[in-house]
Amino acid sequence: MANIIFYRNKCIGCGICFEMQPALWRLSKKDGKASLLKSIPKKDLFVLPAGNPVLPLAKEVALACPVKIIKIV
Numbered sequence: 001m002a003n004i005i006f007y008r009n010k011c012i013g014c015g016i017c018f019e020m021q022p023a024l025w026r027l028s029k030k031d032g033k034a035s036l037l038k039s040i041p042k043k044d045l046f047v048l049p050a051g052n053p054v055l056p057l058a059k060e061v062a063l064a065c066p067v068k069i070i071k072i073v
């Protein structure tokens, strides 16, 4: 089990995460930024515990994010 960490404030709303892994990501109609589904808000970031079925693709999404605000720890 790992955690996907998402620093939402810096999201530019490019949509790459949603296009690559729609099971985990949405684009908010309110502010245009991405939302990490079922994640837990913690101060200025969001955390989602994630298991093996979603991790390989989540790592690719983290690499693809142009502003590098998705971390897997």
Ligand code: SF4
Pocket (backbone or CB within 6 Å): 010, 011, 012, 013, 014, 015, 016, 017, 018, 033, 034, 064, 065, 066, 067, 068, 069, 070
């Ligand atoms: S790929 Fe990164 S910048 Fe683009 S919408 Fe997703 S989190 Fe935001």
